[in-house]
Amino acid sequence: MSPGLRFALLTALGLALFPFAFHAIDGYAGLATQILIMSIASIGFNLLLGYTGLLSYGHAMFYGGGGYVAALLLIRVMPQHPNLWLAVLGATLAATVLALLVGALAVRLYGIYFALLTLAFAQMIFFVVEQSQDWTNGDDGLQNFPAAMLPIGPYSIDLGTPLPALPLGPFGNLSDIKLWYIFAALVFFGVMIGVRALTRSQFGEVLTAIRENEERSTLIGFNAPAYRLAAFAISGALTGLAGALRALYDGSVPIDSVGIERSGSFVIFTIVGGVQTLFGPVVGTGLIMYLEAVLSGKLDYWRLIEGVIFVAVIIFLPAGIVGTINNRVKERRALLAASVRAK
């Protein structure tokens, strides 16, 4: 079996089992869907941080921007025939255009300057959204917009429909899961396959080369800012896609979705899971969102725990959870190979 096929099969298997295994540890099916959606945003964020070394402090502008555009498309453009495809595609496209505009200015900067410029644009967008009361409902955010239907061929599918009832003992009931999970899982699967291919392509290799030594890559003939801009656009597009999906799934877009704390959450998710790894952002997103769902109701200092986890990971596991595991596995394999050779 080729590594690519094995990766696809394992990912698909994981997605099929996730909500049931998740139920057994007190997670609920709705959270499983939200985790998959947020993971797409974190994967987008990691594509930028992991493969260009650029830390964006403004990814909420794509996430929240995607959410608002999707909601506004439903409310203003197609209230009679709310089409999920069009809302999601329109929002992703809008996020991509925004990323190209911001990126065209930002990719010439590095480190703190890049972080602060992205933060500045995100803050501008936050305040513009907050002040555009007529369109965005200001601080209250948008709710009660038309539930989008998913037209496939002659059918128009309501993703809120649960699966048929089937008791599964400690793993809950099949009907806990709505079609939304299947849809989110399919999109997530596509994103994983696409990002894996992208990072293994020549494009991904050039990005890594630029990150490691920009001067040399430029001298070889690669246009470094153009490559970074492309990475920024893809990153923004994925985050915008996630924002749109989350808005449609939740049926609401809070003002926080364009706020500074949302930008910070993608940083936390990705660092905790592990930058430069495929599954790191997914694991980080899942872990933090799960802990938040379980703990934030019981403990009023959940956010303190989150901060402690974040700092502890930076100090003790600088490669993140998945990155550390990967490194250990590699060490083991190297040791094993060395001992085999010695024999």
Added chain:
Amino acid sequence: MVALTQALLNGLVLGLIYVAIAVGLTIVFGTLRLVNFAHGAFYAIGAYIGLVVAQQWGLGPALVAAPLAVALFAVILDRVLLRAFYSKDATSQILVTFGIALIVEETLRLIFGSTTLQYPPLPALATSFAMGPIVYPAYRLLFALGVVVMLVLVWLFLEKTDYGLIVRAGVRDRTMVQLLGGNIKAASTIVFALGAAIAGLVGAAASPIYSIAPGTGFAFLVPSFVVVVVGGLGSFWGAVLGGLLIGELQSVTTLVFPPAANVVIYLCMAVVLLLRPQGLLGESEVIRQ
């Protein structure tokens, strides 16, 4: 006219807070090459300690206790944790100090609650200063004067002392200072404590004017970073110029067109970053960090 004068005075007070926080950020960056997202936390800790002390013993003791306590906290933080990050890239520094800022904010929330706290109505805060038709709270004017005096003292420290010499030289060429035998390590502890103490003092002194909440530190930090970038990372006068510019810009926009008040400072920063990335008074050498 009266409204404009008051807006300009408000902008001056706000700008001076930004200047004070930004000066700390900028000297810490200049000497230690540390991008400190936890600097706003020093302001917040100072504000809360100041409030607690002021309720017991009055405003005077608060203004002594807050900077000392914050400086002590900063030195411990520096020794235990941050020192390991001096030599790392800006991204790692941003991440770890952002994490510390989160922890401090949530600890303050745990101790003092999420509610916004107000100062008790001290008699010193009730007095107003009148000049013709313009009436302005005396405490604010006193505050502005106090910050200016403090900035002059900091400037004298940087210009007239040996430590200040090392700090200024470190901004230009850190390696050369070390090669010439300058003790950057000793200077860095003092500079870090000094930057934190300034933020703590201003936090305690400004909170009778602005209210205090756990998120206050970060709320002041973000505009202060705007100030540092506009003025030039590592430049003392850049922080002063940038702070006053941003404070007045924000205040006057609030008067003229309130919805844009928060957007305009980020717009200003974006324009400066794109046209003159080293900032108005910055050295071009530091931009590729």
